[in-house]
Amino acid sequence: MNRQILLKKRPVGVPSAGDFEAGEGPAGSPGPGEVLLRNLYLSIDPAIRGWMSDAKSYLPPIGIGEPIRSGTLSQIVESNAEGWPVGQIVQALAAWESYSVVSARSLHGKVKSIQGIPLPAMLSVLGGTGLTAYFGLLEVGQPKEGETVLVSAAAGGVGSIVGQIAKVKGCRAVGLTGSDEKCVWLVDELGYDAAVNYKTANLRVALKEACPDGIDVFFDSVGGEILNTVLTHLNYHGRVAVCGAISQINASELPPGPSNYLQLLAKSARMEGFTTLDFARRYDEARADLARWIREGKIRYRDDIVEGLDQAPSHLLRLFSGEHRGKLMVKLADPEV
Numbered sequence: 443m444n445r446q447i448l449l450k451k452r453p454v455g456v457p458s459a460g461d462f463e464a465g466e467g468p469a470g471s472p473g474p475g476e477v478l479l480r481n482l483y484l485s486i487d488p489a490i491r492g493w494m495s496d497a498k499s500y501l502p503p504i505g506i507g508e509p510i511r512s513g514t515l516s517q518i519v520e521s522n523a524e525g526w527p528v529g530q531i532v533q534a535l536a537a538w539e540s541y542s543v544v545s546a547r548s549l550h551g552k553v554k555s556i557q558g559i560p561l562p563a564m565l566s567v568l569g570g571t572g573l574t575a576y577f578g579l580l581e582v583g584q585p586k587e588g589e590t591v592l593v594s595a596a597a598g599g600v601g602s603i604v605g606q607i608a609k610v611k612g613c614r615a616v617g618l619t620g621s622d623e624k625c626v627w628l629v630d631e632l633g634y635d636a637a638v639n640y641k642t643a644n645l646r647v648a649l650k651e652a653c654p655d656g657i658d659v660f661f662d663s664v665g666g667e668i669l670n671t672v673l674t675h676l677n678y679h680g681r682v683a684v685c686g687a688i689s690q691i692n693a694s695e696l697p698p699g700p701s702n703y704l705q706l707l708a709k710s711a712r713m714e715g716f717t718t719l720d721f722a723r724r725y726d727e728a729r730a731d732l733a734r735w736i737r738e739g740k741i742r743y744r745d746d747i748v749e750g751l752d753q754a755p756s757h758l759l760r761l762f763s764g765e766h767r768g769k770l771m772v773k774l775a776d777p778e779v
């Protein structure tokens with residue numbers, strides 16, 4: 443049987459338990475070019491909240507009554523697609539369900555086990571999360587040695603990796619996060635040079651102290667007032683890498699644009715959005731670098747994993763309350779050998 447978590451209704455504001463419902467049905471069987479996946483781990487991402495609304499985006503909205511779409515680590519249990527054998531573990535865009543039928547062409551790649559790195563890391567630091575940090579910082583932010591890199595949502599899945607890559611590249615890394623405990627974690631465990639609790643600090647004053655030479659790269663996952671304030675601290679030729687805008691993701695109406703945007707003109711700076719998919723052809727290169735930095739002890743990561751499909755909705759809500767560090771995932775099953 444295929445257990446599922448379905449979209450019951452579109453959330454208004456922050457999602458709640460009532461927006462989801464459990465379902466059950468037979469597992470599908472794959473047609474030509476398709477595979478049947480047994481889902482092992484679900485990636486809990488802010489993007490899911492976007493897909494739950496009916497706003498136009500890079501993927502269509504999840505339909506009412508459909509399972510919640512999600513990045514997964516999955517194992518092929520039936521295959522009608524050449525080159526995708528049964529038993530292969532893959533990264534996929536599947537759903538909150540025990541089994542999914544997907545087109546083999548939609549699979550994000552085969553998981554090659556890397557010695558010393560546990561399987562779920564292939565969905566976090568060596569999956570979409572680490573790849574987002576890597577390409578967003580290095581390709582969009584283009585940090586140079588000695589520059590200051592500011593990271594918002596710095597203690598989350600993506601942000602916790604961004605600051606460490608900035609350090610690898612010889613930059614000063616400064617993080618913004620929502621609790622003193624997370625600030626300590628960023629500095630003491632992850633090697634950030636400074637961290638600011640944006641909920642309690644006067645951000646203008648705190649940024650001057652934490653970034654005495656100004657900000658060359660702002661890796662932004664939050665948007666809203668934080669972005670607006672940071673724009674006034676950008677250096678000449680500064681870069682803003684627009685990774686996400688989690689402060690706006692539950693808004694029912696379009697938020698006002700950043701009123702300080704003319705700072706981009708004054709500083710000859712640039713603000714550029716990206717999706718990780720833009721760099722799909724270079725994933726292997728990024729994974730090789732990230733795996734090497736993990737082995738060399740230059741990058742640490744934290745996976746926050748709960749077990750059981752029923753836990754997925756409440757785990758998703760932690761993205762908005764900030765009650766986590768590192769990457770959120772749900773474990774459904776172990777691979778079969």
Ligand SMILES: NC(=O)c1ccc[n+]([C@@H]2O[C@H](COP(=O)([O-])OP(=O)(O)OC[C@H]3O[C@@H](n4cnc5c(N)ncnc54)[C@H](OP(=O)(O)O)[C@@H]3O)[C@@H](O)[C@H]2O)c1
Pocket residue numbers: 486487488489570571574595596597598599600601618619620621624663664684685686687688689690716717718719760761762763764765766768769770
């Ligand atoms: N462009 C891409 O291709 C791409 C790919 C993946 C992810 N993303 C984006 O990357 C960002 C991080 O994703 P993630 O999965 O790693 O999530 P995450 O950072 O692990 O979790 C989100 C964090 O955002 C902070 N936050 C939540 N609401 C906030 C608010 N109103 N104001 C300020 N901070 C708030 C919370 O931390 P605090 O305690 O610090 O507030 C929370 O822990 C998201 O914006 C996501 O959309 C983009």
